[in-house]
Amino acid sequence: MIAEKAGVNKALIYYYFKDKNDIVKSLFDTAIEKLHKRISLDGKIGPYENFQDKIRGVLDFLDDKKKILSVMLMESLKGDDQNNYFFQCAESVIRHSTNACLESGKDNGSSAQEMQRYLVHEFFTGFIPIIAFSVFQDKWTDYFHCNPDQLKEYFIDEFVATHLAGQGPPGANP
């Protein structure tokens, strides 16, 4: 498909990429890079009036990335790969958005333990639900025959209500 879309011979792909995995990796790299750009930009344009609007923005941004996110998720679930791009992505997004949020890259005295707990919080109750919504929203409206816009509003409400109830970044607010 890639060769066809690029209008070149299939064999030529092996001139630029080592193998299929290498293509996927490069796709992932591009996607992660875009996320980073968006996050640093996010730090500059914020603070948002409210958290709802911020999440809405993130969701809109992710909407045309849901395909590659699905693939990333599946690749990481297969588990036969050494370099877990999904985790790499999650980690860098969490660290970047935290920094952007705290507006400082400097060490803020948090312990490794606090950091771990924070990562667990952000990954399982923040990153994962957001990604899940992105990749599942279409299937959800199909399965439950419901309105996409209302689904999004419900999700944002519930996400904000739950996620913000958890702990903030280490060393942020006393």
Added chain:
Amino acid sequence: MIAEKAGVNKALIYYYFKDKNDIVKSLFDTAIEKLHKRISLDGKIGPYENFQDKIRGVLDFLDDKKKILSVMLMESLKGDDQNNYFFQCAESVIRHSTNACLESGKDNGSSAQEMQRYLVHEFFTGFIPIIAFSVFQDKWTDYFHCNPDQLKEYFIDEFVATHLAGQGPPGANP
């Protein structure tokens, strides 16, 4: 692979199953059935001292189901299937555990809208994080080189703190 592991001829598989899809379906059915049994049992032995213990129990129960859950998740992500087993599973688990929780199957006067909102809540901030933890815990400890037991405690803390902050089942609280 299945035939090989079972030490039988490949063709024998087609004596017991119609086709590949039939195998997958039967695997899913078995898994879902186990979940249901566990949930009804859960209703009987409850109420727990605290929610933490309940989640710990669920996590332990899911631990040897993580493989099939991964497959279910991936199949649903591929999206070329008509019958989304992952959603079926999620829906039935949520409905069953809600009934078990409310200790009544009778109509409690909740509107379809309230139910949708509740489903969204339970799916994206309850079911999804739990499943994600089950299928990702090993990869997490590998990736972040951390202690599995501590990871589980962190997760349970954060899960309870966030998930319970959201809305309860429709018609539950007066």
Added chain:
Amino acid sequence: MIAEKAGVNKALIYYYFKDKNDIVKSLFDTAIEKLHKRISLDGKIGPYENFQDKIRGVLDFLDDKKKILSVMLMESLKGDDQNNYFFQCAESVIRHSTNACLESGKDNGSSAQEMQRYLVHEFFTGFIPIIAFSVFQDKWTDYFHCNPDQLKEYFIDEFVATHLAGQGPPGANP
């Protein structure tokens, strides 16, 4: 299919028949036997008012045998079998109908050459067109979108006009 229709286990078939070929053979034998019965009967009830009616009768008789005739034809075309049932069938039908026609089984002084020539005539301009009509009539009406009854009349006309123009049985008419 046979086992299913007979309401027995597939393996039981191998108790009564050596192999698949043996089943087919027995099917052929039954079909050929039916043809013979019909031919001797034919000898008794004839002579027909005209040849047209006789052919019409043969065609009607063959109509529910077209499936097995197709199979016989195909088996003989495959050619990897030693005992060509299609030829056996053709030969016995031709010899029987000749005898029935001449009303005698006795040697009528015809040479082997005359017999060969007669067999060639009967097979290629008699037996083959008749069989071809039986197995192809449905496909023909499908393909040319024409009326089955008219097709049959056209065929009978043309068959009689051509076939009877050829030579008769050896030693029949001087």
Added chain:
Amino acid sequence: MIAEKAGVNKALIYYYFKDKNDIVKSLFDTAIEKLHKRISLDGKIGPYENFQDKIRGVLDFLDDKKKILSVMLMESLKGDDQNNYFFQCAESVIRHSTNACLESGKDNGSSAQEMQRYLVHEFFTGFIPIIAFSVFQDKWTDYFHCNPDQLKEYFIDEFVATHLAGQGPPGANP
């Protein structure tokens, strides 16, 4: 088998052909194309001294096509196909040879009914016996232990005697 005979990898076949059906189609197309070329050529070199010689020529030409003709016949007998190549072949051969025979492609005022009757005649008492002879001659000499050349002469005699006795092309004879 094809890959093996060609001394190449099985997968290579799928580089040149879409699927199994595509292979068969291309085989049929090639055969039909050859028939057409031969027919138009036939129109140019005729008229023959006598019809016997013409049939002899056709039979010689078909001799190395008997394998593909068998397959075409069998495929059409199986009947699970939508595009009946055997009928397509027969129709185009009959129409072409009729045109070549009449030396004009122009409308000669024949009705659809006359055409149908002519097609029936040509197919069942012309095309079919000729094809049958091609595909069965070897099996016949095997079965009846007779001389191939004499068989051919017998067939030609009987074919000409019978087939020409039927009706000519519509609009041919005034």
Added chain:
DNA sequence: TATGAATGAGTGTTCATTCAT
């Protein structure tokens, strides 16, 4: 006789990759 379970040997097809030029 009769059956459930099992099997070897295919068939048609795809996939990721490589080779020779």
Added chain:
DNA sequence: GATGAATGAACACTCATTCAT
């Protein structure tokens, strides 16, 4: 850089047959 041709290894599945009881 770029291509057409080629390949090994698998996959999903069927078929005719056999085994053990």
